[in-house]
Amino acid sequence: MSATPTALALACAALLAAGCKREDREFKTFPPSATPGSLVQDVSLVPGPRSPALVAHSPYEGNAYAVSEGKRLFGWYNCSGCHSHGGGGMGPPLMDDQWIYGSEPENIFETISEGRPNGMPAFGSRLGNDEIWKLVEYVRSLSALGVRQDVRNGRSDEMQGKQPETDVDPTKHPVQSQSPVKLDKP
Amino acid sequence: MSVVARGEARAPRPGFGSRIRLAALAAPLAMLAMAGCRGQQSMFDPAGPQAERIERLAVFAGVISTAVFIAVLAATAWAVLRRRRGDHAPASPDRDRRMGRTVAWLTGGTVAVLFVWLLADFGTQRAMAKVGGTQPLKLTVTGHQWWWEVQYEDTVPQNRLVTANEIHIPVGRPVLVKLEAPDVIHSFWVPRLHGKRDLIPGYTNHVLLRADRPGRFRGQCAEFCGMQHAHMSFWVVAESPAKFDAWYRAQLRPAAAPADSTRRAGQTAFMSNSCAMCHAIRGTAAGAGNGPDLTHVGSRMSLASGTIANVPGHLGGWVVDPQSIKPGTQMPPNQLKPEELRALIAYLEGLK
Numbered sequence: 001m002s003a004t005p006t007a008l009a010l011a012c013a014a015l016l017a018a019g020c021k022r023e024d025r026e027f028k029t030f031p032p033s034a035t036p037g038s039l040v041q042d043v044s045l046v047p048g049p050r051s052p053a054l055v056a057h058s059p060y061e062g063n064a065y066a067v068s069e070g071k072r073l074f075g076w077y078n079c080s081g082c083h084s085h086g087g088g089g090m091g092p093p094l095m096d097d098q099w100i101y102g103s104e105p106e107n108i109f110e111t112i113s114e115g116r117p118n119g120m121p122a123f124g125s126r127l128g129n130d131e132i133w134k135l136v137e138y139v140r141s142l143s144a145l146g147v148r149q150d151v152r153n154g155r156s157d158e159m160q161g162k163q164p165e166t167d168v169d170p171t172k173h174p175v176q177s178q179s180p181v182k183l184d185k186p
Numbered sequence: 187m188s189v190v191a192r193g194e195a196r197a198p199r200p201g202f203g204s205r206i207r208l209a210a211l212a213a214p215l216a217m218l219a220m221a222g223c224r225g226q227q228s229m230f231d232p233a234g235p236q237a238e239r240i241e242r243l244a245v246f247a248g249v250i251s252t253a254v255f256i257a258v259l260a261a262t263a264w265a266v267l268r269r270r271r272g273d274h275a276p277a278s279p280d281r282d283r284r285m286g287r288t289v290a291w292l293t294g295g296t297v298a299v300l301f302v303w304l305l306a307d308f309g310t311q312r313a314m315a316k317v318g319g320t321q322p323l324k325l326t327v328t329g330h331q332w333w334w335e336v337q338y339e340d341t342v343p344q345n346r347l348v349t350a351n352e353i354h355i356p357v358g359r360p361v362l363v364k365l366e367a368p369d370v371i372h373s374f375w376v377p378r379l380h381g382k383r384d385l386i387p388g389y390t391n392h393v394l395l396r397a398d399r400p401g402r403f404r405g406q407c408a409e410f411c412g413m414q415h416a417h418m419s420f421w422v423v424a425e426s427p428a429k430f431d432a433w434y435r436a437q438l439r440p441a442a443a444p445a446d447s448t449r450r451a452g453q454t455a456f457m458s459n460s461c462a463m464c465h466a467i468r469g470t471a472a473g474a475g476n477g478p479d480l481t482h483v484g485s486r487m488s489l490a491s492g493t494i495a496n497v498p499g500h501l502g503g504w505v506v507d508p509q510s511i512k513p514g515t516q517m518p519p520n521q522l523k524p525e526e527l528r529a530l531i532a533y534l535e536g537l538k
Contacts, residue, residue, distance in 0.1 A: 025514070027509045027513040027514055072516075076463075076464065076474075076476045077463060125458065125459065125460075126459070126460045126462075126463050127460055127463065127518075128460065128518040128519060128520070130518060130519075131518055
């Protein structure tokens with residue numbers, strides 16, 4: 001066997017092996033705060049300041065596994081009870097471009113962890129930070145917010161009145177909400 | 187020839203004759219090793235009529251395969267030795283005819299053996315379908331990543347029982363297990379009772395089995411189902427009908443109210459932390475169905491789907507950091523204050 005095909009095969013193998021490290025799964029996760037009340041702070045009803053107690057950014061940016069786990073947790077914790085499968089019901093829709101309390105991962109984390117006025121319960125004492133971050137990634141993927149095509153979930157088992165998540169074109173505007181949520185003036 | 191370093195005389199290379207002696211020695215050794223096939227999860231220790239049939243077929247197939255294997259090796263050895271001695275007959279039409287006849291006989295023999303094998307398989311399948319006896323006990327086993335949900339059916343709704351990872355059955359009564367899966371394909375396998383039967387999402391499978399001896403039989407998921415497939419086992423406890431009825435009645439009762447202040451604190455910890463987001467304890471406010479039902483978790487033999495023994499220390503470790511024991515499991519880590527954790531363990535272990 002001459003050297004050229006061998007070198008070629010080795011180069012191909014190296015290229016293929018590089019694909020093995022697409023993403024890491026972290027199993028030693030952050031435990032939830034032992035004192036759930038410690039995170040609660042008074043935030044104004046605009047996208048609030050970041051809690052210093054929190055991790056500064058989502059640990060799961062661009063992690064397909066986290067998005068799919070977020071989807072599972074979304075079903076488990078009955079988020080659909082209010083938000084339907086992202087389309088909105090008693091709670092605001094999650095797949096449009098209206099973000100009452102901010103669309104940054106930290107904002108969504110605080111929304112889930114500490115709750116918001118008018119009905120969003122505080123899940124901080126009931127979920128670990130890690131689970132909340134997974135939910136954050138899934139919620140952001142619903143409206144294709146900065147979540148890559150190959151990271152988003154590929155299919156849904158629920159009947160839904162929207163395009164499959166993979167068909168949402170992140171370069172275009174996400175689906176417009178039919179009924180923008182009116183905020184009551186405090 | 188150099189001197190061997192440690193000054194030992196090297197044994198001469200074993201010749202052909204000594205190899206045959208070695209093989210003769212190995213056969214009884216293999217039989218001795220087979221004696222080690224007894225155990226909680228061994229198909230060679232059947233506890234019911236279906237498993238007996240399967241074992242019989244396996245032994246039959248094993249004996250035939252071994253005989254064929256030995257015959258092939260013997261023929262190979264004979265050919266090699268003959269070639270070495272150099273007494274092979276010169277090529278001739280006569281030799282070709284003999285060769286043709288030999289090949290035809292061997293081919294016919296192989297087909298006949300395979301046919302016998304096929305008949306044995308059919309016979310086994312037919313015999314396994316007959317369990318006889320009374321009305322079967324019906325239960326549904328749902329395979330989740332990575333634990334088993336068990337539901338005993340009953341015409342009266344309040345007599346239906348949901349438990350997890352531990353199946354009790356009465357001896358001598360057929361059991362019809364309905365198999366379902368909500369996530370991926372699993373496989374239900376209790377080697378001492380029956381063969382493997384897959385649990386397929388969107389499709390209902392059944393397995394009909396009977397235990398003729400009381401005992402504890404270990405079962406194991408037999409279809410790779412993700413990270414913790416290896417830690418997805420369960421126990422089948424076969425006991426006398428009277429004992430089974432007593433167990434069933436005890437399991438049907440809702441969880442006992444916590445008896446002392448520690449356990450009351452444990453119950454509060456359970457309800458106010460993330461436990462109640464996934465688990466159910468009948469008789470309390472916890473009613474989520476994402477994880478195993480914990481109504482009588484203190485009465486079970488093992489935790490985490492047969493991964494660890496059910497003792498307070500293990501339970502505490504499992505609650506605080508399940509990812510160290512079972513990386514990838516869908517239970518998150520829980521940080522509790524020490525007194526809260528102790529109370530929680532006391533409460534859960536008290537749920538007999």
